[in-house]
Amino acid sequence: MSITEKNPQTVDNRRKRRRGKTKGRIVDINALLQVQSLLGDESRAKDLLIEHLHKIQDKFGHLSAAHLVALASEMRLAPTEVYEAASFYHHFDVVKENDRVPPPLTVRVCESVSCEMAGAQELISALESSLGNEVRVQRVPCVGRCDMAPVAVVGQNTIDRAQNESVKAAVDAGEISQSMPDNSIDYAAYKADGGYRIYHRLLAGKISGDEIIEVLNGTALRGLGGAGFPVGRKWGILREQAAPRLMAINIDEGEPGTFKDRYYMLKDPHRFLEGMLIAASVIGIDHCYIYVRDEYPSVSAILRLAIEALQSESGYDLPRIELRRGAGAYICGEESAMIESIEGKRGMPRLRPPYVAEVGLFGRPTLEHNCETLWWVRDVVDKGSEWFDSQGRNGRKGLRSFSVSGRVNKPGVHLAPAGITMRELIEEYCGGMRDGHEFYGYFPGGASGGILPASLGDIPLDFDTLQPYDCFIGSAAVIVLSDADTAKQAALNSLKFFAHESCGQCTPCRVGTEKAVSIMQTDNWDIEALRDLSSVMIDASICGLGQAAPNPILSVIKYFPHELGLEPEDEK
DSSP: OOHHHHOHHHHHHHHHHHHTSOSSOOOOHHHHHHHHHHHTTSOOOGGGHHHHHHHHHHHHSSEEHHHHHHHHHHHTOOHHHHHHHHHHSTTOOEEOTTOOOOOSEEEEEEOSHHHHHTTHHHHHHHHHHHSOTTEEEEEESOOSOGGGOSOEEETTEEETTOOHHHHHHHHHHTOOSOOOOSOOOOHHHHHHTTTTHHHHHHHTTSSOHHHHHHHHHTSOOBOTTTTOOBHHHHHHHHHTSOSOEEEEEEEOOOSTTOOHHHHHHHHOHHHHHHHHHHHHHHHTEEEEEEEEOTTOHHHHHHHHHHHHHHHHHSOOOOOEEEEEEOOSOGGGGSHHHHHHHHTTSOOOOOOSSSOTTTSOGGGSOEEEEEHHHHHTHHHHHHHOHHHHHTTOOTTOOSEEEEEEEESBSSOEEEEEETTOOHHHHHHHHSOSBOTTOOEEEEESSSTTSOOEEGGGTTSOOSTTTSGGGTOOOTTTEEEEEETTSOHHHHHHHHHHHHHHHOOSSSHHHHHHHHHHHHHHTSSSOOHHHHHHHHHHHHHHOSSHHHHHTTHHHHHHHHHOGGGGTOOOOOOO
16 A cells, blocks of 8 residues: 555645745855856856866855855756765865855965975974965875975965975965966977877878887887886777777876976977877877866966967867866876766776776776877887887886986986986986985885885886885886985875875775874884785775875885884895
């Protein structure tokens, strides 16, 4: 018997009450008008949710409940969908009803490994004392300028090698926008130097897609975002998938110590765009998405100008190119999390299989690449695989872009032979150690790549060479430690970063990183508990964040036991 049959009068009364009330929040008409004005004639498609949230955040400095409800109404989404996406990303200030609105200006100070070594904590304390109540000082993870540590960001204006006085001067002067670099190679200069010649030959049928893949298969060029998958093989796999195929390009380098993508995009954006267009033509892709981290406003601006010039001046029949803006989530460097974000959702990694090459962006086969990988395509195809492979050292092949920060005289992006050792890199490219500092240890692959002691400074740096030492090179983000540092503190800093950036989807990572931080903050580490935590995180985490987060812990236990009062283990 149904409820209606049991008590029809009760059900009828409930229906009447529902008809008299609006379910959920009422849309504020003023907020709705403001949202409509900001969005203008742009599409209200669901995948643009993150982009539209940025418009509101940029305009008002925060996201109010009224604006979130209005945006949901305008995009025909449930308010919960909008709220869960907005609250996931660190760069969105979601203000609930009765909450305090954040101050009109925020100064973000990086406190990741390189900046902490350069005095970030002291800088934060000084700024908190010297800046007034109208300025919020916020501790943030890596902002991608580790070679200029410590770094503060006033609004969107980056202050390199920041001091209390320089930051305060920028605040007082109202300098909140980042200036555009003046040394970027524009379309005319790039074209004059042979740019787009390979792409033109491909379109004209003077070189085939098969020939290009053959060159790539014959070279050591691998994915340079960290995974190291052979480029030619990836392109071949995508060509076999059903159309339509899409491309998603990752410029969301959030790994502490990494800044090479920013360097290349600001220096020579058209070289990257040509690589993207070659890939699109060879594979048969007519829609490309470029995902740029929110900490890189100048990169977005440079790319926008480069794309506009290409569209207006080249005369080529180009694929559709869309720039998408991240919102402060390291996890979106993981390929499937980035795809979720492009689709307008929280950046939560997907379970695999299926892989994104089969079921990726909007459910279509997707070529996912790091921007530097595509940056190299022109030279490899033009000069040949023999040229690229001959650049290596110590039995390795190719070139690597090392982002070097820490206690060296010349931090920065250094293009060096794959297989170079840490000692060679420091002496030949980085001008040696800073005065008064002795080489003590190094991260060979960013915060997640583990930590090695100076006694292992003669290992060739490349894919596959560091795994026997329980480390990896990743995107070649090298942080150099000296005798003024401790691996124990560097590892703690790294685990704080992972705890902050965990997406929270899986328990091993979400709980494991927080528990590890609490243990590592004590004077005497519980080694057995840290080993157990590490084992669970490595074996059971969904994605690479949780799987790699324990590497700094295990490195300290294995290679720096004296810092923990332990007997040394065999370094081999």
